[in-house]
Amino acid sequence: MSRALPVALASLVLAACTPGGPAKHGDAATAVQVADALCRPTPVGRQTTGCYLTLTAAADDRLMSVASPVAGRAQVHESRMESNMMMMHQVEGGLPLPAGQAVELKPGGNHIMLLAVAEPLKAGDTVALTLTFASAPPVEVTATVGQPALTDYGHASH
Numbered sequence: 001m002s003r004a005l006p007v008a009l010a011s012l013v014l015a016a017c018t019p020g021g022p023a024k025h026g027d028a029a030t031a032v033q034v035a036d037a038l039c040r041p042t043p044v045g046r047q048t049t050g051c052y053l054t055l056t057a058a059a060d061d062r063l064m065s066v067a068s069p070v071a072g073r074a075q076v077h078e079s080r081m082e083s084n085m086m087m088m089h090q091v092e093g094g095l096p097l098p099a100g101q102a103v104e105l106k107p108g109g110n111h112i113m114l115l116a117v118a119e120p121l122k123a124g125d126t127v128a129l130t131l132t133f134a135s136a137p138p139v140e141v142t143a144t145v146g147q148p149a150l151t152d153y154g155h156a157s158h
C-alpha cells in the first residue's frame, strides 16, 4: 500500500498546477501588494486609532487579520451609515480582495482599527503591521503615523 502514496501525491500536484496553464508559484506572484500605509495619531486620552492602506492581491483573496506590536488588538472594520450615524463593525469572514483590484482602506470606509494601544502614537512615528490573508503569505508593512490627506468623512469622532 505504501508504494501507492507517491503516485497519488504526484497527481495531486499536477492537478493543482495544470488548470490555467503555466503559472508562477513564487512569492512575487502570490504576495499581496501593500501601498500607502498610514496610521492616525492616537487622539489624546484614547488608546484606539485607525490605519489605512491600499491592498492589491494577485489572485482572489481575503484580508483575514491584522496584528501590531504597538496594539493589544487590531481589527478590520467596515464603516456603515445606520440611522444617520456612522457605525463601525468588524468585518466578518475577512475583507474580500478581488484579483488585480486595488482595495483602498480609507477614512470613512474600511479600515484597520488598533485597540489597546500602549503608547500614544504621534506624527512621525512608525507602526509595524502584520497582515494575514486567506491564501497569500503574510505581509509585514511599516505604516507612517500622520493625518490622512483626504477629507475625513466622519471617522474622526472616535
Ligand SMILES: [Cu+2]
Pocket (backbone or CB within 6 Å): 050, 077, 088, 111, 112, 113
Ligand atoms: Cu474602526
